[in-house]
Amino acid sequence: MSYDQYSPFITIDRPRWRELNGSIAYNLSHEDVSSLNALNEPLTLTEIQDIYFPLSHLLNIHIEEAEQLHQRANAFLKDGSRKLPFIIGIAGSVAAGKSTTARVLQKVLSLSPGKPRVDLVTTDGFLYPNHVLEARGIMNKKGFPVSYDTKQLIRFLSEIKSGKEKVSAPVYSHLEYDIIEGAEQVVDSPDIVIIEGINVLQVNLKKQYRGPRIFVSDFFDFSIYVHSTEKNLINWYVDRFLNLKETAFQHKESYFHKYANLNHEDAVDFARNIWKEINGPNLIKNILPTRYRANLILEKDIDHSIKQIKFKKV
Numbered sequence: 001m002s003y004d005q006y007s008p009f010i011t012i013d014r015p016r017w018r019e020l021n022g023s024i025a026y027n028l029s030h031e032d033v034s035s036l037n038a039l040n041e042p043l044t045l046t047e048i049q050d051i052y053f054p055l056s057h058l059l060n061i062h063i064e065e066a067e068q069l070h071q072r073a074n075a076f077l078k079d080g081s082r083k084l085p086f087i088i089g090i091a092g093s094v095a096a097g098k099s100t101t102a103r104v105l106q107k108v109l110s111l112s113p114g115k116p117r118v119d120l121v122t123t124d125g126f127l128y129p130n131h132v133l134e135a136r137g138i139m140n141k142k143g144f145p146v147s148y149d150t151k152q153l154i155r156f157l158s159e160i161k162s163g164k165e166k167v168s169a170p171v172y173s174h175l176e177y178d179i180i181e182g183a184e185q186v187v188d189s190p191d192i193v194i195i196e197g198i199n200v201l202q203v204n205l206k207k208q209y210r211g212p213r214i215f216v217s218d219f220f221d222f223s224i225y226v227h228s229t230e231k232n233l234i235n236w237y238v239d240r241f242l243n244l245k246e247t248a249f250q251h252k253e254s255y256f257h258k259y260a261n262l263n264h265e266d267a268v269d270f271a272r273n274i275w276k277e278i279n280g281p282n283l284i285k286n287i288l289p290t291r292y293r294a295n296l297i298l299e300k301d302i303d304h305s306i307k308q309i310k311f312k313k314v
Contacts, residue, residue, distance in 0.1 A: 008292075008312050008313055009292075009297070009310040009311060009312055009313065010310070010311045010312075010313055011308060011309075011310050012308060012309045012310075012311060013307075013308050014050060014051075014305075014306060014307055014308060014309075017050070017051065017054055017308075017309050018049075018050040018051075018054065020054050020057070020058075021053050021054035021057050025049075025053060026053065026056075026108055026111040026112075027111070028045060028048060028107075028108075028111075030045065032107065033045050033048065036048075036100065036103050036104050036107060037100075038097070038099060038100045038103075039240050039243045039244065039247075040236065040239040040240050040243055041097050041100055041236070041304050042303070042304060043100060043104070043304075047305055047306070048104060048108065050306075051298070051306045051309075052104050052105060052108045053108065055105065055108075055296075056105070056108045056109055056112060058296075058311075059088065059105075059109065059222060060109075060112055060113075062086075062221065062222050063086045063116075063192070063221075066083075066086055066221055067083055070083045070084070071083075081163060082163065084160070084161055084163055085160055085161075085189075085190050085191060085192060085193045086191065086192045086193070086221045086222075087157070087160065087161070087192075087193045087194075087195060087219055087220050087221050087222075088105070088192065088193070088194045088195070088220065088221065088222050088223070088224065089194075089195050089196075089200040089201065089216070089217060089220040089222070089223040089224070089294075090102050090105070090194060090195070090196040090197075090200070090223075090224045090225075090226065091197065091198060091199075091200045091201040091223065091224070091225050091226070091287070091290060091294065092198065092225055092226035092227060092287070093198065093226075093227075093228075093233050093279070093283045093287050093288070094143065094198060094233070094237060094279045094282075094283070095233050095236040095237035095240060095279075096226045096227065096228055096233060096236075096300070097226055097236075097300065097304060098196050098197070098198070098226050099122070099196060101196075101224065101226050101298065102120055102122075102194050102196040103120065105194060106118045106119075106120045106194055109192055116190075116191035116192055117189075117190045117191045117192070118190060118191065118192040118193075118194065119187050119190040119192070119193050119194070120193075120194045120196065121156075121169050121185060121187065121193060121194070121195055121196070122172070122195075122196050122197055123148065123153060123195065123196070123197025123198075123199055123200060123216075124172035124174075124197065125169050125170040125171050125172045125179065125185065126148050126149050126150070126152055126153040126156070126169070126170060126197075127142065127143075127147055127148055127149070127172060127179065128147055128148070128149055128179075129178060129179045129181075130177070130178045130179075133147060140277070140278060141278075142278070143198060143199075143278065143279070143282055144282050144286060145199060145202055145286055148199055150199075150216070152170075153216055154214055154215075154216060154219075156168075156169055157195070157216065157219040158214075158219070160187065160193060160219070161219050165188060165189045166186055166187070166188045166189075167186070167187045168184040168185065168186050168187070169184065169185045169187065170183070170184060170185075171183035171184060171185055174248070175248060175251060175253055175254050175255070176253065176254070176255055177254075177255030177256065178255070195216075195220070198282070198286075198287050199216070199286070199287075200216050200217060200220075200223070201216075201217050201223060201225065201290035201291075201293045201294060202215075202216070202286055202287070202290055203215045203217070203290075217293065222295050222296075223293070223294045223295050223296070224294055224295070224296050224297075224298060225290070225291045225293075225294035225296070225297045225298070226298050226300065227291060227297050227298065227299050227300065228299065228300040228301075230280070230283065232300070232301075232302055233279075233283070234272065234275050234280075235302075236304075237271060237274075237275055237279065238268055238271045238272060238275075241267065241270075241271035241274075242264070242267055242268070242271070244256070245259060245260055245262065245267050294312070295311070295312045296309060296310065296311050296312065297309065297310040
């Protein structure tokens with residue numbers, strides 16, 4: 001464990017992080033682990049035990065403190081309102097493994113004492129529909145801050161944090177590469193909500209705006225950034241594209257079906273070009289600068305395993 005007096009973060013290597021967990025353990029089967037796996041991102045029970053058990057332990061400390069604060073504040077205000085969901089934000093680049101982190105965390109937290117109800121919402125559902133992006137001439141900016149209906153996302157989070165019992169979010173199809181018209185995900189009084197997306201820690205201060213500024217991260221009780229080198233991210237993105245070319249892209253309903261028959265070399269070139277023109281610039285300009293706004297940073301090695309953790313001092 002490294003304490004840098006000039007940094008707001010404590011750096012913890014993997015062996016030390018694993019030891020911090022103490023005696024907390026959860027029953028996970030190999031079937032559970034298999035269901036949490038993602039394309040080209042191997043996940044093992046050891047990884048979950050070493051990284052996510054301690055992370056769950058840490059988050060439960062924060063959740064318990066938030067509940068105690070709620071009770072004491074209610075007593076002070078003589079208010080009997082129910083406790084609000086604890087919101088966790090998970091950010092990071094395309095291909096970093098945010099979705100896997102979110103799914104594993106959802107599973108592990110749901111096994112915590114009291115078996116809390118944990119909902120997972122991705123910000124993909126708050127992208128503008130393709131017809132809107134095309135009309136605005138920003139289809140090639142999909143994933144950039146301008147491509148999200150941020151007002152709708154903030155409204156969604158505001159309703160959760162105001163105590164509204166049932167709140168709905170739009171649903172996105174990765175197969176169709178678009179919002180599913182009429183579909184919605186209903187969040188109904190959960191104990192914990194995980195919000196996962198590349199944009200959740202971003203603050204867009206370039207536009208002129210009068211009045212109060214509210215950002216997505218203002219609603220988070222805890223935030224996590226999944227990080228790796230750009231070299232790793234590019235390789236993981238290309239590997240994922242190649243895998244999808246042989247699987248999901250084969251479906252005629254897939255937006256990317258037209259790329260299903262690319263030969264290996266052309267597919268690699270195409271994926272790298274997407275990174276160069278879209279994902280790379282978005283990472284450098286909009287995503288990576290938000291890394292140190294997180295409470296905790298998971299730093300991944302070339303094999304997708306977490307090699308060290310940076311935790312913001314409290």
